[in-house]
Amino acid sequence: MKLSIYFLVFLVFISFKISHSAKGKEQFNDDDFSEFEEFDDEEEVTVKPQTKPSHTQNENNKQVKEEEIENQQTIYRKLDDDDDEDEVIVEEDDDNDEFSYFADEEEFIGYDSEKVQGGSKTPRSQEEPKITIAKVPLHLRSNWDSFYLEMLMAAGLVVYFLNFVFGKGKNQKLATAWFEKHRALLESNFALVGDDGKPEIENPGLRKESENVYILWCSGRTLMEGMLIELRLLKRQDLVAVIGQILRPSTDQLIIKVNLDEMDNFVFACGTKKAAGKLAKEMTDITTYCPEKKSGDKFGLGAQFVVHSELSEVAAAILRDHKVMAVINKNPELFEFFHFSDQYSGPKQQEEAQPTKLPQVKSTLVFGYNFPKDSLVSDSLESMKPLMQLTLYLIDKLSHLRLSKDAKSKAEKNRSKVEEAFLKATHAARAEMAQSLREEKKRKERERIMSLDDPEKQRKWEEKEQKRQMKRRAPKMKTLKIKPM
Amino acid sequence: MLNHTENKRNDKFKIVRYKPAPQGTPGAPGEDPTTDYMNVLGMIFSMCGLMMRLKWCSWVAIYCSCISFANSRTNDDTKQMLSSFMLSISAVVMSYLQNPQPMTPPWSNI
Numbered sequence: 001m002k003l004s005i006y007f008l009v010f011l012v013f014i015s016f017k018i019s020h021s022a023k024g025k026e027q028f029n030d031d032d033f034s035e036f037e038e039f040d041d042e043e044e045v046t047v048k049p050q051t052k053p054s055h056t057q058n059e060n061n062k063q064v065k066e067e068e069i070e071n072q073q074t075i076y077r078k079l080d081d082d083d084d085e086d087e088v089i090v091e092e093d094d095d096n097d098e099f100s101y102f103a104d105e106e107e108f109i110g111y112d113s114e115k116v117q118g119g120s121k122t123p124r125s126q127e128e129p130k131i132t133i134a135k136v137p138l139h140l141r142s143n144w145d146s147f148y149l150e151m152l153m154a155a156g157l158v159v160y161f162l163n164f165v166f167g168k169g170k171n172q173k174l175a176t177a178w179f180e181k182h183r184a185l186l187e188s189n190f191a192l193v194g195d196d197g198k199p200e201i202e203n204p205g206l207r208k209e210s211e212n213v214y215i216l217w218c219s220g221r222t223l224m225e226g227m228l229i230e231l232r233l234l235k236r237q238d239l240v241a242v243i244g245q246i247l248r249p250s251t252d253q254l255i256i257k258v259n260l261d262e263m264d265n266f267v268f269a270c271g272t273k274k275a276a277g278k279l280a281k282e283m284t285d286i287t288t289y290c291p292e293k294k295s296g297d298k299f300g301l302g303a304q305f306v307v308h309s310e311l312s313e314v315a316a317a318i319l320r321d322h323k324v325m326a327v328i329n330k331n332p333e334l335f336e337f338f339h340f341s342d343q344y345s346g347p348k349q350q351e352e353a354q355p356t357k358l359p360q361v362k363s364t365l366v367f368g369y370n371f372p373k374d375s376l377v378s379d380s381l382e383s384m385k386p387l388m389q390l391t392l393y394l395i396d397k398l399s400h401l402r403l404s405k406d407a408k409s410k411a412e413k414n415r416s417k418v419e420e421a422f423l424k425a426t427h428a429a430r431a432e433m434a435q436s437l438r439e440e441k442k443r444k445e446r447e448r449i450m451s452l453d454d455p456e457k458q459r460k461w462e463e464k465e466q467k468r469q470m471k472r473r474a475p476k477m478k479t480l481k482i483k484p485m
Numbered sequence: 486m487l488n489h490t491e492n493k494r495n496d497k498f499k500i501v502r503y504k505p506a507p508q509g510t511p512g513a514p515g516e517d518p519t520t521d522y523m524n525v526l527g528m529i530f531s532m533c534g535l536m537m538r539l540k541w542c543s544w545v546a547i548y549c550s551c552i553s554f555a556n557s558r559t560n561d562d563t564k565q566m567l568s569s570f571m572l573s574i575s576a577v578v579m580s581y582l583q584n585p586q587p588m589t590p591p592w593s594n595i
């Protein structure tokens with residue numbers, strides 16, 4: 001009698017636990033029983049005994065409970081074999097072990113100990129409502145509202161792609177507008193405007209490097225190898241960059257890089273404080289030849305500009321030119337930087353080891369301009385035309401610029417100094433390289449001799465080697481020739 | 486100052502074809518590491534999302550692929566871009582197939 005009561009209580013507890021875990025939102029058991037658990041809940045509904053709460057008599061309860069047991073057993077039989085085994089064990093186990101198991105209240109989590117005592121009296125119906133079916137978990141068929149985060153993500157993606165399309169279009173419009181404006185000027189100055197990379201030029205004109213970078217290669221003019229025009233526009237196609245642009249505004253840029261055929265020896269740079277500072281830090285030739293900066297005031301530019309010049313003569317020649325000053329001072333916000341150098345080798349490399357050779361240098365002029373603020377507004381690009389004309393003017397001027405004797409000798413001295421310093425610094429490295437080469441050669445020779453299998457030859461070679469080593473180690477003494485009296 | 490057109494006619498000039506600087510050289514036009522970083526980041530997030538079944542990781546991976554695509558150069562390999570996209574989309578799909586629950590933000594306590 002008592003045994004059956006305890007057994008019932010245990011069954012109740014197990015079913016309670018199962019329904020509770022199924023109620024939890026994301027407490028899906030990833031084991032094999034997960035599917036069954038759901039069905040189980042649903043089936044428990046149908047199998048739930050229809051007893052009324054009024055039965056308090058023991059006998060009635062007993063009957064009810066027996067029914068319950070049967071029902072519960074049917075439920076549990078539907079579970080996996082393991083459970084059946086458990087059930088079997090429970091049924092057959094008549095020992096005291098069962099009692100001790102129940103007596104220990106700490107064994108059961110969330111189990112109300114009162115139920116053990118009043119197990120027989122407490123109507124089953126009180127616990128039945130608690131064993132309600134867990135709600136079927138949220139599924140795609142119902143309840144779209146809970147997917148709000150997904151909607152947000154998808155909306156974000158749509159916004160990103162829309163921005164991509166519009167930004168790309170805007171950049172393209174801007175680039176073509178600029179090109180149309182300057183086409184006439186460029187075509188009158190260059191034989192080749194726009195190289196499309198194919199062996200026979202089919203589509204001359206702007207070339208798209210990326211959605212915000214356009215390139216135009218112009219060639220076929222005296223005094224220079226060619227001119228590379230780069231339209232570095234803002235990244236309007238990337239939403240992240242657009243947001244960054246709001247936080248840190250910048251402008252579209254026009255970078256013109258000219259490779260001259262020949263040029264006198266000088267290094268010169270000037271520009272806004274930010275641009276000039278960047279150049280001074282990054283460019284090898286500026287850091288080597290003219291790291292000190294001078295304010296633009298001295299040359300009539302304006303306090304916001306900075307000048308780096310190896311030879312003051314050059315700075316004066318460039319900046320005190322009327323035409324140059326006129327153009328710059330008319331629209332100072334369009335002017336970003338100039339970098340003219342015969343020792344141009346690009347930005348500094350982050351090399352760890354000492355380079356064994358001086359970097360290759362070219363005579364290069366680099367011009368950096370900004371686009372006007374509202375570039376697509378009717379004729380604001382007109383204001384950029386003088387910049388292109390200034391560029392061509394400076395190209396001609398600097399190609400023909402001849403330094404005075406003093407300046408020339410100074411420049412020569414600087415360059416030879418740099419070369420000497422470089423050779424000294426790399427002397428150790430170069431000596432090491434030479435040494436290793438020699439050793440390599442000797443090793444190869446030794447291997448060759450050893451592989452000959454002729455002990456006589458080997459011996460001879462070894463002797464020769466010994467003599468050579470002795471000679472090298474012995475102090476070099478000069479032999480004096482004594483004249484016969 | 487010489488007339489510009491005279492420059493072209495009188496003196497000898499040569500036409501040099503454009504040689505794009507090899508990828509490694511610094512200061513090449515349009516050099517932008519964003520594409521590569523975002524590609525790698527996207528792949529990492531996809532793998533995280535797939536292995537650890539984190540939905541938000543998979544979504545972030547899609548975003549990384551998109552950003553990488555937007556910043557790419559025209560001569561970049563489209564295959565890599567496409568594979569990155571495919572990987573991130575598959576990460577999202579797999580996460581939802583395994584667990585059709587709506588996503589909970591990573592900062593909320595479950």
